[in-house]
Amino acid sequence: MQTGMEITRVDRDDSPELHVSGRMDGYWSRHLEEAIDELMREGIHRVKLNLSKTAYISSAGIRVLVHAFREFSAVGGALMVVDPSPAVRRILDLAGLGEMLFTPAVRKEAAAVPEPVKSYAEGECRFEIYEYRPGAQLACRIAGRTERLASASFNREDSMLLSLPSDVFAFGLGAFGEDYEACSGRFGEFLAVAGCAAGQPAEETGSADYMVSSGSFIPRVMTLYSLCCRGDFTELVRFESNPSAGPIQFSRTVAACMAAAGSPVVGMVMVAESAGILGASLKRSPVDGGALFDYPEIRQWLSFSPVRSHSRSVVIIAGVAARSPVPASLASLLRPVGSDPSLLGHFHAAAFGYHPLRKGFVELEPIVKRLFETGGLQGVIHLLTDDRPGVGAGESEFTRGACWIGPLGRFPAAEEVL
Amino acid sequence: MRENETGPEESVLALDSDIAELERLTAFIDQFCKLEAVPAETCGQLQVALEELVLNVIKYGECEPKKDAIRLVIRREGDEVRAVLFDTGVFFNPLDVPPPDLTGSVLDRPLGGLGIHLVRDLLQSIRYERCEGRNYLYFVKRLNPDSGKAEPEGEPHANRNGDNQS
Numbered sequence: 003m004q005t006g007m008e009i010t011r012v013d014r015d016d017s018p019e020l021h022v023s024g025r026m027d028g029y030w031s032r033h034l035e036e037a038i039d040e041l042m043r044e045g046i047h048r049v050k051l052n053l054s055k056t057a058y059i060s061s062a063g064i065r066v067l068v069h070a071f072r073e074f075s076a077v078g079g080a081l082m083v084v085d086p087s088p089a090v091r092r093i094l095d096l097a098g099l100g101e102m103l104f105t106p107a108v109r110k111e112a113a114a115v116p117e118p119v120k121s122y123a124e125g126e127c128r129f130e131i132y133e134y135r136p137g138a139q140l141a142c143r144i145a146g147r148t149e150r151l152a153s154a155s156f157n158r159e160d161s162m163l164l165s166l167p168s169d170v171f172a173f174g175l176g177a178f179g180e181d182y183e184a185c186s187g188r189f190g191e192f193l194a195v196a197g198c199a200a201g202q203p204a205e206e207t208g209s210a211d212y213m214v215s216s217g218s219f220i221p222r223v224m225t226l227y228s229l230c231c232r233g234d235f236t237e238l239v240r241f242e243s244n245p246s247a248g249p250i251q252f253s254r255t256v257a258a259c260m261a262a263a264g265s266p267v268v269g270m271v272m273v274a275e276s277a278g279i280l281g282a283s284l285k286r287s288p289v290d291g292g293a294l295f296d297y298p299e300i301r302q303w304l305s306f307s308p309v310r311s312h313s314r315s316v317v318i319i320a321g322v323a324a325r326s327p328v329p330a331s332l333a334s335l336l337r338p339v340g341s342d343p344s345l346l347g348h349f350h351a352a353a354f355g356y357h358p359l360r361k362g363f364v365e366l367e368p369i370v371k372r373l374f375e376t377g378g379l380q381g382v383i384h385l386l387t388d389d390r391p392g393v394g395a396g397e398s399e400f401t402r403g404a405c406w407i408g409p410l411g412r413f414p415a416a417e418e419v420l
Numbered sequence: 421m422r423e424n425e426t427g428p429e430e431s432v433l434a435l436d437s438d439i440a441e442l443e444r445l446t447a448f449i450d451q452f453c454k455l456e457a458v459p460a461e462t463c464g465q466l467q468v469a470l471e472e473l474v475l476n477v478i479k480y481g482e483c484e485p486k487k488d489a490i491r492l493v494i495r496r497e498g499d500e501v502r503a504v505l506f507d508t509g510v511f512f513n514p515l516d517v518p519p520p521d522l523t524g525s526v527l528d529r530p531l532g533g534l535g536i537h538l539v540r541d542l543l544q545s546i547r548y549e550r551c552e553g554r555n556y557l558y559f560v561k562r563l564n565p566d567s568g569k570a571e572p573e574g575e576p577h578a579n580r581n582g583d584n585q586s
Contacts, residue, residue: 027467028475029442058464060471064477072527089464096541097534098522 006030009037017048018082023055023161026063026090034063037083038070042358043275043314044245045402047079054085059093061337067103076372101300116363118240120254120262126247127254131262132363138234140269140408142322146174146227148334152295154288154303158182158224164228166221168197168218168367169323171271173320173350174228175288177201178211189287191382193320193350195271195330196370199223200318200352202382208394210352210381214374226288229322229348231269231334235406237262238363242402249277249399252385253340256323256347258405265409267329270349272319273369274403275359278310279317279351280395281383308388308395315380317400318370321349322410337385340397351398353380359404366406429457435474435490437483437509443472448492456496461564466501469542471534473557474516475504481509482554501561506554513548514539514557 007024019040022034041049051067059067067083074081083103086094086152094100118130145164150156156175161182166172173193177185178201190204196217202208202224213221239262243250249383260268282304285378288294326344328336336346354377388394433448435441451462451508474490494503516552519540520533540546545560 025446025467026441027442027446027471029446058468060468060475061531061538062471062475064534065531068526068531075527089461092465092540093468096538099526103526 009034011037012052017050019050019052021052021055023057025057026053026059026066028060028062031060031063031066032305035066035070035317039356040068043074043356043401045242045358045361047074047077047361049074049079049081049356051081051083051084052085052367054087057089057159058089061097064093064097064099064295067336068099073358077358082253087174102240116299118363124254124258127245127250128244129258130362131240133241134236134238134406135234136236138236138408139233139411140231140233142229142231142269142410144227144229144331144335146225148227150226150295151175151288154286154290155265155292160226160227161185162225164223164225164230166194166197166199166215166223168215169234170230170232171195171269171320172223172228172230174225175284176223176225176228176392177203177228177287178213179224180222182224183245186289187287189224189226189289190284191350191384192223192225193318193352193382194223195318195320196367197221198370198374200374200382201378204287205287210379212352212374212379213324214371227253231322231410233270233411235271235366235408237407239405239407240362241400241405243400245401249401251340251396252349252398253302253342253345253387255340255400255403255405256339257345257406259410260323260325260345263407263409267324267332267410268407269410270319270405270407271366271370271405272317272376272405273366273373274317274357274400276312276315276317276353277399277401278313279315279353279383279385280307280310280388281351281385281398282306283381283383306386308393310395310398312380314356315353316355316357316373316377317351317353317360318373319351319385320340320351321347321385323347323349338389339389341389344345349385351384351385352382354378355380359402364404369404429495430495433492433494435492437478437481437486437507439475439478441478441490442475443490445470452494456501458496458501459564460513462501462561465542465564469504469559469561472539474513475526476512476535477507477509477555481507481512483507483509486541491574495506499563501563502559503561504556505559506556508554511550512555515546515548515551 007030010021012019037099071081120131176192177188179185188203190202192201199221200212202210285305324346335348339347354373387397431452489509492505514536517536543559547558548558
């Protein structure tokens with residue numbers, strides 16, 4: 003008797019073929035699921051499944067096939083079953099899935115796919131620059147006194163209810179709630195992109211929470227400070243590291259975005275497959291006073307992992323990057339990014355369960371909405387560079403991703419309502 | 421065939437309500453088909469149908485205790501396999517499950533009911549009874565007419581690569 007399942011990968015042309023022998027049943031199908039998942043993480047979006055040696059398939063195996071078929075279709079790729087054994091063919095036909103699985107999905111719209119205006123390689127990383135919304139502008143505003151974080155001395159006067167419609171991206175310290183009292187014990191990192199907002203309550207056991215706009219509902223966050231930008235992005239930067247060369251550092255993607263935008267101050271939203279992010283989040287709401295950054299008090303205030311986390315996740319990052327000298331209005335918000343002392347920024351990241359990203363030109367809003375609705379929010383952190391000599395963990399790293407960027411225009415006064 | 425009428429030609433398997441038991445179920449069916457010279461194609465279809473039924477009990481049957489909650493009695497009679505599967509789970513008649521909607525794109529079609537749909541197609545003369553707190557499912561599986569003979573050495577799924585050579 004042949005036991006279990008054996009999966010052999012054959013790389014031919016541009017798409018690998020997985021040969022599955024054995025049983026695609028309720029017990030063994032998860033091995034195929036894992037093998038397909040690994041292909042997606044390699045950035046492979048077209049794959050053939052050769053089922054000529056598959057003894058039989060049950061509904062559990064069918065679910066794996068259909069789930070994979072949908073995942074590949076969602077990123078513009080294709081999963082194709084080839085040469086199924088008669089037993090498998092019979093079951094797939096019975097399930098009404100035969101023809102659809104044997105032929106690749108036909109794209110409904112044959113709309114012209116935008117081509118990159120520039121493609122280049124830098125070391126082991128490939129970049130593509132696309133025009134996104136040429137001529138678009140981002141109008142940004144800093145609200146709150148960021149310098150109060152060091153003394154954890156925010157109070158009611160700092161609080162502001164921020165509305166977060168789909169043409170706004172924002173990050174800062176905040177909490178979901180309609181008044182200061184309800185939020186005062188929970189203020190923590192938040193970010194908002196494309197009508198979706200994620201927040202990390204500053205509680206030891208607090209798990210991240212989120213809101214998604216729907217119909218006339220628009221998420222709102224009570225903030226202590228925030229940077230909030232309204233408008234659209236001018237460029238899309240795609241990046242992908244060579245798998246054999248390891249992941250790409252966050253600062254390199256930021257530097258590439260700065261170069262593409264051609265501006266000293268850039269607003270940026272990134273969606274990327276993470277190889278590990280490094281950052282911190284508040285453990286206590288910074289409203290009662292205290293020396294937040296002093297040692298050892300800092301341990302009571304900040305949750306910081308000395309190693310990268312969320313290494314097999316997809317992250318949404320919202321932030322601002324600048325080359326020194328930076329505008330005075332931004333200076334208190336900015337921190338070093340990577341080892342280049344002239345590169346500064348402030349970024350918050352929300353981590354989600356893994357979903358592959360479509361290649362080429364992509365729209366921001368559908369990707370963000372899909373992650374919020376199906377991705378499983380894992381946490382929100384403030385990204386850090388840990389450059390302590392000898393012990394520093396470095397910075398966040400990614401395998402591939404997309405950055406929507408735009409030069410930051412004017413900075414209206416905090417009182418001006420967006 | 422009744423529960424207490426297990427003759428010498430019948431094979432009997434007791435399973436716990438635990439997903440890890442699927443391996444034993446598979447091995448048992450393979451062994452039965454080998455002993456009774458059930459052809460490979462029929463054996464594969466039996467495997468699929470029984471996995472669907474047993475997995476349903478394990479997932480949704482809420483069997484307490486889990487130990488020996490599921491039993492299968494199976495035998496070959498001429499060109500048929502006859503069996504009864506019974507369990508201590510909550511009332512569930514798989515024949516009541518409406519057929520799934522198989523129209524529309526695979527991209528957005530719900531997948532519920534697919535397992536029972538396969539069972540109804542792969543098995544014949546399915547009959548359900550609820551008796552003394554147990555679900556009984558009697559069924560017949562006709563041997564596939566186009567492959568009436570067992571494989572040599574009775575290895576229904578073997579993927580042999582010249583293993584006769586030594």
